Structure formats: structure tokens, C-alpha cells
Amino acid sequence: MLELTSHKAEGQPPHASEMAQGENSEFLAFTLGNEEYGIDILKVQEIRGYESVTRIVNAPEFIKGVINLRGIIVPIVDMRIRFNLGTPTYDQFTVVIILNINGRVTGIVVDSVSDVTTLSAQQIKPAPEMGAILSTDYLIGLGTLDDRMLILVDIDKLMSSSEMGLVDQIAVEA
Structure with a gap:
């Protein structure tokens, strides 16, 4: 288990030294299939x-179940299923990223985690319109760094969508 702590508290204004660097943002890079997010x-x-989860009856397929994380019931969402990226496999590289979004704790299952990447505003390009294939509603854009491209997910919007409301409901019922 890796615990991440940030020197920045949510809702706090950036320090002058950070403002001098411009609008840099840090992203945790992870993989789903052949793509980096x-x-x-x-x-x-x-x-x-990744550890086994307690399945919840009648939950959508993308909600794998719940885990007890130090006394908190945490719903676990498999992002490969959520994004229709084929049948997930679980191995020694599979991880669960525990998120805290507006006080709500949720876990997402991803294939692997690589690193924390700092991107400037100039390195973030708008996501191209993909039509019905992929909704860009949940995307911030595409982050470019040397020969890498990160699909930047707006996890707030994704986790607040109507179907993710089911995640909240399941956490309460568990």
C-alpha cells in the first residue's frame, strides 16, 4: 500500500512559488489496456x-463491490468495465486507486499505475470530439509529454454522473 500525501491542501490558494511556475498540474498516470490515463x-x-471485494447483489457490472478500508465501506469501480475496454484481468500489477472526491471515498480498479506527471497548461490539449464512440464529457483533455500522451480524466465529473450515483447508494446499503 502506498499512501499519498500532498503539500497542497484542497481549497487552499497556491503559494507564490507555485504561481510563478505557471499553471502546472500534477496527474497520477495509470494504464487501462494499451492506453495511459x-x-x-x-x-x-x-x-x-487489488484484493477481493464483497459483491453487492443487483449492482451494475462495473461496480465490482465494496471493501472495508479502516472502517469505511468503499465502493470499488472497475474502470476497464466502466469504459467498455474488454474483459478485465487481475494480476500482480492490478491496483485500486482510492479517491477522495468531495468527501466521498471511492476506489477505482486500473491495470497499473506508472508515475506522477506534472503538466503545464500548454501541454494539455482539448480532447477531440469522438462522437458516440467515447463521450468527452469526462475528459479534461490530452496531456502531451515527450513521446507520451495521457488521456486526462475529470474524475469529479465521472464520479458525479447519474450512474455513479449508484455507487453512493451501494455504499450506503452495504
Whole structure:
């Protein structure tokens, strides 16, 4: 288990030294299939190895179940299923990213986590419109860094969508 702590508290104004660097943002990079994604590091509470979950009856397939994390019931969402990226496999690299979004703790299952990447505003490009194939509602944009490209997910919007409201309901029922 890796616990992440940030020097920045949510809702706090940036320090002058950070403002002088420009609008830099840090993203936790993770993989799903062959693609690399990024989420705001300030939303990440910790990273854990994948462990079995308690299934919840009648939950949508993308909600794997719940775990008890130090007394808190945490719903676990499999992002590969959520994004229709094929059948997930669980191995020694599979991890659960524990997120804290507006006081709500949720876990997301991803194939692997690579690193924390700092991107400037100039390195973040708008997401191209993908039509019905992929909704860009949940994307911040595409982060470019040398030969890498990160699909930047707006985890707040994703986790506040109507179907993710089911995650809250399941956490309460568990």
C-alpha cells in the first residue's frame, strides 16, 4: 500500500512559488489496456494492490463491490468495465486507486499505475470530439509529454454522473 500525501491542501490558494511556475498540474498516470490515463493527484488518497471485494447483489457490472478500508465501506469501480475496454484481468500489477472526491471515498480498479506527471497548461490539449464512440464529457483533455500522451480524466465529473450515483447508494446499503 502506498499512501499519498500532498503539500497542497484542497481549497487552499497556491503559494507564490507555485504561481510563478505557471499553471502546472500534477496527474497520477495509470494504464487501462494499451492506453495511459491521468487523474488529478489531489483526488488520490492512496494506492493499494487489488484484493477481493464483497459483491453487492443487483449492482451494475462495473461496480465490482465494496471493501472495508479502516472502517469505511468503499465502493470499488472497475474502470476497464466502466469504459467498455474488454474483459478485465487481475494480476500482480492490478491496483485500486482510492479517491477522495468531495468527501466521498471511492476506489477505482486500473491495470497499473506508472508515475506522477506534472503538466503545464500548454501541454494539455482539448480532447477531440469522438462522437458516440467515447463521450468527452469526462475528459479534461490530452496531456502531451515527450513521446507520451495521457488521456486526462475529470474524475469529479465521472464520479458525479447519474450512474455513479449508484455507487453512493451501494455504499450506503452495504
